[in-house]
Amino acid sequence: MTEAHTHDHDHDAADHGHAHAPPAKDEKIHSYYQVLGLALKELLIEKGIVSADEIRKTIELRDSITPALGARIVARAWTDPAYKKRLLTNGSEAIHEFGLDMGALHLVVVENTPSTHNMIVCTLCSCYPRAVLGLPPSWYKSREYRSRAVREPRKVLEEFGTHLSRDVEVRVHDSTADIRYLVLPMRPKGTEKLSEDELAALVTRDCMIGTSVVRSL
Amino acid sequence: MCGRASGRMQAEAMAEQLAPGTHVRVRDDYPPGHIRTPVYVRGKEGVVVRAFGSFPNPETLAIGRDGLPKKTLYEVRFKQKDLWSDYAGPEADCLDIDIYEHWLTKVQG
Numbered sequence: 349m350t351e352a353h354t355h356d357h358d359h360d361a362a363d364h365g366h367a368h369a370p371p372a373k374d375e376k377i378h379s380y381y382q383v384l385g386l387a388l389k390e391l392l393i394e395k396g397i398v399s400a401d402e403i404r405k406t407i408e409l410r411d412s413i414t415p416a417l418g419a420r421i422v423a424r425a426w427t428d429p430a431y432k433k434r435l436l437t438n439g440s441e442a443i444h445e446f447g448l449d450m451g452a453l454h455l456v457v458v459e460n461t462p463s464t465h466n467m468i469v470c471t472l473c474s475c476y477p478r479a480v481l482g483l484p485p486s487w488y489k490s491r492e493y494r495s496r497a498v499r500e501p502r503k504v505l506e507e508f509g510t511h512l513s514r515d516v517e518v519r520v521h522d523s524t525a526d527i528r529y530l531v532l533p534m535r536p537k538g539t540e541k542l543s544e545d546e547l548a549a550l551v552t553r554d555c556m557i558g559t560s561v562v563r564s565l
Numbered sequence: 566m567c568g569r570a571s572g573r574m575q576a577e578a579m580a581e582q583l584a585p586g587t588h589v590r591v592r593d594d595y596p597p598g599h600i601r602t603p604v605y606v607r608g609k610e611g612v613v614v615r616a617f618g619s620f621p622n623p624e625t626l627a628i629g630r631d632g633l634p635k636k637t638l639y640e641v642r643f644k645q646k647d648l649w650s651d652y653a654g655p656e657a658d659c660l661d662i663d664i665y666e667h668w669l670t671k672v673q674g
Contacts, residue, residue, distance in 0.1 A: 454617065471603050498605065501645075502654045517657040520645075524601045525638050525663040526620045 413448075413482040415553035418530060421446060421480060422556065423548035425457075426535045439530065443480060450479050450528065458521065459532040460558070465516050466531045467505065467558035469497035470523045477528040481553060488557065498522055508559040521558075531556050536564035583639060583666075587613040588674035591641070591664060599627030602668045610672060611643040614661060622665065636665040 378386070392398050421443060425432035435442040439455030455477060458466040470476065471494045476484035487493050496504050501520050505512060512518065521529045533555040539547060554560035583589065593608030601623050616639050621632025645658040652658070 456617075471605075472601060498660055499649060500653065501658070514655045517659065518645075518654060519658075520660045522603065522660060522662040524603060525623070525665065527617055527638070527640075527663050 410478070410483065413478065413480070415481050415556065416548070417446065417448065418480040418553070418556045419548040419551035422532060422551045423544045425532055426547055427544050435532070448479050454527050455480065455530060456527050457530045457532050460534045462534070463517060464519055465512055465558065466519050466521060467497065467501055468521050468523060468529045468531060469494060471495065471498055472524050475523040475528060477530045480530055481556060485553070505559060508554065510560050531558040533562045536562050538564045582616055582637065583613045583669065583671065585613055585615055588672050589613055589641060589669040590672045592668050592670065598624055600624060602664055603662070605648060606643060606662055606664070609643055609648055611641040611647070614640040614642050617663070636667055639664055639666065639669060641669070
């Protein structure tokens with residue numbers, strides 16, 4: 349830990365005036381890996397390999413990526429057939445048009461159709477298209493989702509409120525290597541007159557992971 | 566351990582690219598180390614969907630080596646019924662997964 353807490357955080361209930369649980373303390377015992385991570389970070393800074401500001405900037409950049417970016421990509425694909433083609437042919441290239449970059453990884457976009465529903469999981473860890481959706485939700489990283497999405501995907505989908513008919517093929521993608529997947533959901537009926545921005549507002553994170561489908565207005 | 570395992574894998578590695586539609590079996594092997602082939606597909610048969618190009622081998626990258634030679638990464642499709650004998654969903658449900666070439670052996674379809 350870098351911040352040494354010398355002052356006392358404890359509240360004295362008698363002085364405090366009203367009864368409620370004291371605020372939880374920030375201080376906690378760090379796990380082995382957290383300590384290792386902090387030690388590595390401090391060493392990298394001390395040796396001048398990266399600066400604290402660069403680390404902060406990277407965290408800020410990562411935090412600035414939200415599913416709204418992915419939603420804009422989906423809405424563009426719905427409204428611009430040429431863009432959709434580029435996106436499905438080479439996702440990594442096509443997101444450059446939105447100023448996004450996959451780095452060393454590849455983005456593969458899989459399209460939902462009336463006969464095929466795609467759903468993404470990483471059974472080994474938490475591989476996720478962070479460059480377009482930001483950080484994964486905690487359930488995506490849970491052991492439960494990771495093990496059940498490949499074993500009983502339809503049951504998992506139902507728990508997300510997604511009921512698919514048995515004549516729709518469920519295609520689970522286990523993202524285990526250098527590829528990151530994004531689901532291109534189906535454009536709902538009745539949205540023909542909506543603008544690209546209005547369409548983007550309909551597209552939620554879970555629709556792009558494939559645990560949900562885009563609902564019409 | 567890992568060095569020995571990868572030597573054997575290279576001996577088994579296929580020089581030819583596997584075309585989409587090729588029937589393959591995932592090696593039923595349990596080497597130690599950082600393996601990106603989940604246990605539930607080992608020994609199972611599927612079909613190549615596409616090749617994604619070649620990537621550094623994560624098994625040697627994980628132990629501080631250079632990951633060379635690069636390995637072709639394939640998307641392989643399995644029927645859910647072939648993965649889980651008691652799978653409750655329809656016959657057509659499937660699972661696509663990314664597998665490196667040294668884990669795949671060509672089989673008769």
